[in-house]
Amino acid sequence: MTLTVAPPELTQFSDLEHRRSGHGPGRRDGRRDGRRDRAPHRRWFVFLAAIGVWSFWDAFRTQDVFNPGGWNQVAKFFAASPHPETSPEFLRVVAEAAAITASYALVGTALSLVIGVVGGVLTSETWWRRDPLAPPRRLTLPTGWAATRFVAAMPRGMHEAVWGLVLLKVLGLDPWVAVLAIAIPFGAITAKVVAETIDDSGGDAYRAYRASGAGRLSSLCYGIAPTIVPDVVSYGLYRLECSIRSSVVMGMIGAGGLGYQLAVSFQSLRYEQIWTLLAALVAMSAAADWWSASLRNRPSRRRIAVSAGAASLATVLAVLKLRLDPATLVSDRAQRLGAQLMRDGFPPQLPAGGWRTLLNATLDTVQLSVIAISVATVVAIPLAFVAARSTGRIVSIDRSWMRRGAGFVARWFLLFFRAVPPPVWALLVLFVVFPGPLAGGMALAVYTIGVLARLDAEALENSDPAPRAALRTAGAPTLPSMAYGSLPFVAPRFVSLSMYRWEVATRETVIVGLVGAGGLGRLLAQQNAAFDEAAMLTTILALIAVSLTIDLISARVRAALR
Numbered sequence: 001m002t003l004t005v006a007p008p009e010l011t012q013f014s015d016l017e018h019r020r021s022g023h024g025p026g027r028r029d030g031r032r033d034g035r036r037d038r039a040p041h042r043r044w045f046v047f048l049a050a051i052g053v054w055s056f057w058d059a060f061r062t063q064d065v066f067n068p069g070g071w072n073q074v075a076k077f078f079a080a081s082p083h084p085e086t087s088p089e090f091l092r093v094v095a096e097a098a099a100i101t102a103s104y105a106l107v108g109t110a111l112s113l114v115i116g117v118v119g120g121v122l123t124s125e126t127w128w129r130r131d132p133l134a135p136p137r138r139l140t141l142p143t144g145w146a147a148t149r150f151v152a153a154m155p156r157g158m159h160e161a162v163w164g165l166v167l168l169k170v171l172g173l174d175p176w177v178a179v180l181a182i183a184i185p186f187g188a189i190t191a192k193v194v195a196e197t198i199d200d201s202g203g204d205a206y207r208a209y210r211a212s213g214a215g216r217l218s219s220l221c222y223g224i225a226p227t228i229v230p231d232v233v234s235y236g237l238y239r240l241e242c243s244i245r246s247s248v249v250m251g252m253i254g255a256g257g258l259g260y261q262l263a264v265s266f267q268s269l270r271y272e273q274i275w276t277l278l279a280a281l282v283a284m285s286a287a288a289d290w291w292s293a294s295l296r297n298r299p300s301r302r303r304i305a306v307s308a309g310a311a312s313l314a315t316v317l318a319v320l321k322l323r324l325d326p327a328t329l330v331s332d333r334a335q336r337l338g339a340q341l342m343r344d345g346f347p348p349q350l351p352a353g354g355w356r357t358l359l360n361a362t363l364d365t366v367q368l369s370v371i372a373i374s375v376a377t378v379v380a381i382p383l384a385f386v387a388a389r390s391t392g393r394i395v396s397i398d399r400s401w402m403r404r405g406a407g408f409v410a411r412w413f414l415l416f417f418r419a420v421p422p423p424v425w426a427l428l429v430l431f432v433v434f435p436g437p438l439a440g441g442m443a444l445a446v447y448t449i450g451v452l453a454r455l456d457a458e459a460l461e462n463s464d465p466a467p468r469a470a471l472r473t474a475g476a477p478t479l480p481s482m483a484y485g486s487l488p489f490v491a492p493r494f495v496s497l498s499m500y501r502w503e504v505a506t507r508e509t510v511i512v513g514l515v516g517a518g519g520l521g522r523l524l525a526q527q528n529a530a531f532d533e534a535a536m537l538t539t540i541l542a543l544i545a546v547s548l549t550i551d552l553i554s555a556r557v558r559a560a561l562r
Contacts, residue, residue: 120194371441
């Protein structure tokens, strides 16, 4: 049994059947026209290059981009790293904050898996197939399938920080705010992953059960569930790592935990405390990453069962720790505030300054995301070659102690980059860069480097080592063997992963904007402080529109690479 290394939502399905049918790009006799094949690649490359040049040019053309006086604070921040705060009183505060953050992550992840499994079944093509015995390529799907897919897609367009701001207005400072803000969007994302996993599972056993007269639910439970449970458990542990970072973001907007303590320490410039809090955060992320990686690399029924049992027990303890009361969700106060929020938010209104303000903030958001993914892609690719583990699939020359040591150091740096959430990086960048797309883009780029380089490294680890081994055997140096033996084969995967991370970075622009880095997130923070719910709704709709547009562009680019 083999589990996927990269997150399941990154899986790319082949179009071999489409090409075999004669409808794919190329000539009717099956031979492909190289000039026609390269045309979409070139057009998309020119388009993306133009957006990148425009984003960087517009960000740097403004005078006074950098703040020279802020370098002193940055130097003090890093100078404090060898001397973190270790007083017993503060360590007790850190331990309590870490317990709250972990509890948010555990309960939010558990609830997102429940939402994702139920939603994944209801949005899968297998569930809605009118003729269960028809081949997957000859489906006739009812309008109910399209409706459920549309409903499930909407929560994914809103970042968990936006959900947190909305839920704070309804539930106040209640633990349910952080839990639901994580569970709702992550549940929608998990539903998409589960639906694709169900539809890609083959379905022979499912069709056999259906042919024998079994119902849809029982056929899914006995025909498909046993084959996808390992992937769902592995993905749940991957989501737990993401939930830890999201819990920190929830704390920075008022939900408590490590995020709240980080915000307080930054405001008072207590850098020794910040390093202690960051150490706790990195330790939690490292534990979740190790847990997930160990399950992926050495899967077995026993390990999966033990992991699921341990996660369930930890979730129960987290519920007790947070003292979650379901009655809070349907209380008279919550219903009254929810109704008031609906009345104040509808109809949506333009922000102060009208369309010009909204358009400028939208363009800043696009520039912010482009700067982030451009910098992250350029830095992540060389780091991926260093961080890739020397497994049996990589030639023996890469197993020297220098290679292993460099890889170990690179992986720990990447873990630190992605363990620290983007708002923290934004607070640090804002010391030396004035608010705007460049500040937000650089902050988001640091975080994205940690995620993207990890995914690129895993793509390298899973690539065919034969071409690189042949070059090394022929006497080629290490760098040329990587450039000519590995890079041409993994380059399409690198581009695909970068496009995926561009989608995610677009949604995450809101959290660096909330701390003043620019874009629609900064506009949303101003409207939230002014209790302008109608304008907030307009800004949220603009965020969703930008995210959906980037999703569409990313999907077209990935399709052109197939």
